[in-house]
Amino acid sequence: MGLSKISNEDQDKEKEILNQLFQYSDRFESTVFNSGAGSGKTYALVECLKYIVEQNRERLKHHNQKIACITYTNVAANNIKVQIGASDIVDITTIHDRVWHIISGQKSALLSLHIEKLNSAIKELDEKLSNKEDYKKYRELNKELQEHFFQLMFENKTNYNKAYNLKAKEFKDAMPDEIRREYSELISNVSKFKGLVDRLFRRKRYSDCLEKINRGEKGYREVYYDPMFNRDRLDKMRISHDTLLDYGFALIQKYPKMKQIVIDSYPYILIDEYQDTADTVVEIMNAVGQYAKEIKHEIFIAYFGDSVQNVYDTGVGTKLKQLHPNLKTVTKLYNRRSYTEIIDVANKVRNDEINQKSIYLDSEGGSVELYYGNQDVVRKFVDLCVEQWNIYMKNSLHCLFATNQMVADYSGFPNVYKAFKSTGVYQGIGYKQLNTELLSHDTIRLGKVQSLLYRLLKLYTEVREKKQALRDILPTDEYRNMSFSDLKKLIVLLQSLNGNTLDELLVDIFGKYKASSDKTYKFIIERIFDIDEISYEGVLKYFLHSLYDSYDEEVETKQIVGEILNLRIEEVLCWFHYVNRDEGKEIYYHTFHSTKGLEYENVIIVLGKDFGQDKGLFELFFKEYGEDIGQDLPKYEQYERGRNILYVAVTRAIKNLRILYIDDLEEIRHNIEKIFGKAEAFPIQMT
């Protein structure tokens, strides 16, 4: 067993670094704690939390104050919770949960923000209606006719929704005569017609909502946020993750008291993985920090992370010091994760002033080897490693692939990936989003349809899981008056939902939805699908709108989204397990992005010159490695991106690392060997 002994000298040095951090916390000087991958950033964060608790618990408790620890994902939050143990003064959550916790009490302020938001949404719709080319014909109608048209359509809403997914011809036939007769101009182009009606309906929903807020109707008195859902439903008073942060920021800007509330409730704020945190959050923090100085209250804000590991385009990355100036810096060079062999390679990839060293005395014994071959040898390569490293469930193997399709193929859901890849929104520039919206392990980041499928499969698997807690399945308020036998029936009903394909499953669910009189069942289904029109047709419409910006009106929806509907449930389940990182396997496949913050004993990295659609990203990195290209900014940015991604990948390994390069190696051989050592051909040539 390696990585177990720490020399006194190194331990003291590490302690010194931590002590520096502790002192800043004592003096309320906000700090950024920079550390490379594997340097025990979480360790430092946990130690820092413990230190603050130990020093200040009595005082915090007395003033009813807490320490906020903000993580990037729920998984990370739980991880820290386990290390800290129970605590009544440390709140560890994601930023969204924390922000919601802080602002949810400001009901009237939130409500007025929401009214603003609704008004601006209506304004936006009105602008579209009065400017967009699509609605020219509608504009040409006089007010009266416009109003009449709307009334007519509103009365036929059910009909409209039902026919929505039909081919253009059939759709027209299903519309009332009067529409075809009096508004033939409008309906001549069905997709424009639908776009118009949808907008009008939405406008109606928004204005209805405003009215209900005005009247103070039940359910319209406050805004709510539910982390399960990734999109706004303004008319239902529900906001999404992004809107939540926006509201939070707006409140902070608008009301100085809000800042004071934050400062006085959380005199210590520790932010994990700062490089991936949204700019808004850092701006909020900065504003809070400034205000604290003004009113002479004390606050300690600490950012933990590594700008080099910023792999999401949305994160603050190196901009931190601009957005939040005057931060103290603590840098940690010790590595607590990997064997020396891995650390050396990682330092080479990084190639900057940070040069990590293992904190352990017994850190030798890892291995890094570089091979080259082509796409077809990947499976063989993996098999060989399984054999060599004696892979079994407790000693699993983790393969990092540079292309999403490969991850999907190897993880058992190739068609799920293909089906989504071929939809409208992921074409061209939209492709970049596919990685996050389909393959993210953080469900907050999943796309709309993916998020719906995720919720659906969550229910599907949970009701089949004996040890699953019912409170996660049943909505909190709906089981109030349920008897045991009712509950039994409900669970049996939920367990009966099935189908070979997604389509069959949907048909089954909505068939039973119609037939059942069980209110709780209906409520659960409504919650999962979270769409306006709870029906099979409604789901198709939702799929269509979420996945296509435009579509051929001569084709019925069922055919357009057919590829997704026809996905086999087993395959979708494979995707679900992938997203959940469900355990119990020998080999796991990951994208480069998804492994951030994690560590594995055995790692294979398979890469070529491209990083997905990012053509030539790695090729450029290897080519320009060690060159001075600081002048050529676009090139440098590319280089930096390639480096960051590769750095994250390499630093996942604790002990064993194999690189398989599956493109032509010759041009970059010199530099790639500089980093990883001699390249061998795979399969190994028999000589």
Place this chain on the structure above:
Amino acid sequence: MYLKSLKLTNYRKFSAEQNEIEFISSKLIKVDKKTGNQNDKDIVENGSSNEEITEIDVASDTTLIIGKNNAGKTTIITALDTLVNHGKFGINDFNYRYLQRYLKEYDIDDTRINLPFIECVLTVELEENSDDRISNLVPFMLVEDVNNSELKICIRYEIADASFFKSEMEKLFSEEVTFADFFELLNSMDFEINYYDKNGEKIDIDFKISNLMELQCIKANHLKSEHCLTEAFNKIIKYRYEHTFQNEKREINKKLKEVNSDLSINISKNHTDIIRKVLERLISMERMGVQLSADITFDKLIRDLIKYEYIEDNANVPEDQFGLGYTNLVMIIAAIIDYIEKYPDSSFNSKINLISIEEPETYMHPQMQELFIKNINEAIRFLLSSKNKDVNSQIIITTHSSHILNSKIHSANTFNNICYLSEKQSNAIAVNLNNKRIMPEENEDEESGGFRFLKKHIKYKVSELFFSDAAIFVEGFAEDTILPYYIEKKEKLNRRYISIFNINGAHGFLYKRLVEALGIPVLIVTDLDIKRGNEDEDENESIDNTKAKRTVSYEQIDCLKGRETTNATIIDLKGDSDLSNISTFIENDNLYLAYQGKINGYYATSFEEALILNNYDNEVINNILKELKPRIYTSIVGIKPEYKKNIDNSYKWQVKLSNCKGEFASKLLYQIVNEDLEEKIPQLPKYISDGLDWIEQKLGGR
């Protein structure tokens, strides 16, 4: 739904083992005897099963918690009461021995070390297809529980901040740690109550046990004043007026108003003026007046409304002349009436309802205790027969009265639902008894002879077994008579409560599993019962008749080779009847089987024979033998007594004494009690004194 069990870990006397108390669902529901839910017993008791009778069987559906003083009976009720009614534990609720051990085993370098906690696990049973509302339970349910019917709710009292505790412990350990230091540290910690599901996952919801359970405690010592009965009944009547007889109440109020106004007029006419004048002399009344009026309200009226009198032989006896025992019983019934009155009239339940009656035996004489359960049964049956309520409540009775225990066993005719508490290494241990567990054989039928014997026999011996520190089973009158004397002489034993019971024959083994369950040390004193050849088998009878015909040989047995026993207890515990390889005693956990060994060269077959062999030259013994059987005595030892000859004739003595064993024992006791010289007192045969030593050693360890 009902509370199936309660598991208390590290709470007061309870540790982490044998700490689960089981409860029975007692549905006080009227059972239509024609349609169902009947069992054979009911039919037998009531004769005809065609009649429609509402039957409530409190006896079998009551959980009885029994144990000696300080065994932990009240602790259980206190735990429930804390969970349901207060929700607050304190440091003093910790089991100190647990804390001591915790401190001893604490390792500051172990980051994964558990924090000290108190844990209560409630197991709730859900009846199939019941209409009970489960809103309070869903947070604790898993998918599998839908088919399971059993559900666990785990409540933990634990430290709120782990890292703070650890850092404080580290400081503590930098110096010599005493328990007092540690306790003080714990005292300064913040604790909180958390709820967990079966997966051990913490449940982050607003939950209170009181949403799920209600507990009505009827405590001992509730006879606070001389008029407590009156008060109790006033309370009930008031409640009934307010909820059931609202119209009547309105009428009364109307009348009260009239009375008040009449009285007020009268008062003002006859009294106010006088008072005013008196007052005017004392203080200036220019700006102040006096208004006197009658103020009788419903509450006031009802408070003094009822006079409770007991009618005895047509003469009314006022409450305070009434015996405490009766008052107590009536108070309990009053509490139950109150409870049933207030029980909501809905058709379904969403709560578990517990009624605990603590030590109802206070002030009751034994016969009344014996009838207690029957009386309660009757009272509830009567109360419900006039109501249309399903009272879904569980009754828990704690008691240290053997009579109440008896009454439970015999009115319910089973050992089910008895929770026996005792002590093991200073911790309380709970043993949940039931028929299955104590039956002589594991898979026996409840109708089997052995089990019936056990039930019959235990009837008046219950207290000896359940409330003593150790028990000795003997098979004959002589042992029964003489042993207490010897126990009294043993210093360590005479301070303990050791009961001896004579089970008249080798039936000791039938108690094996009951004794095992109770966990008290039991010594069974039995006889070797060596099987003899045909000729001497029926000697007892033949002696007189065939005296002349043949010379009977009273064979002395000096070797067990090839010998067998006829003793059922030995056979049962040893596994066979072979005596040739029998050890000097058989020990089986808390059971010790003693029988005769070789004494002065021979194996005795009975206690008397062993005693004679052992004390062949003892003056007292010889005198008694001489007195009882002078002719035989002379024939054995000769005119000038040669005591040694007793040894070779011990079996003959055994046979000859067989018709006067009682007399032998009584005379012996008389002699030794009146014997002043210690050395003259006969000694107990070794096998018995070894057994007593064993008890001594067993008790010493406790």
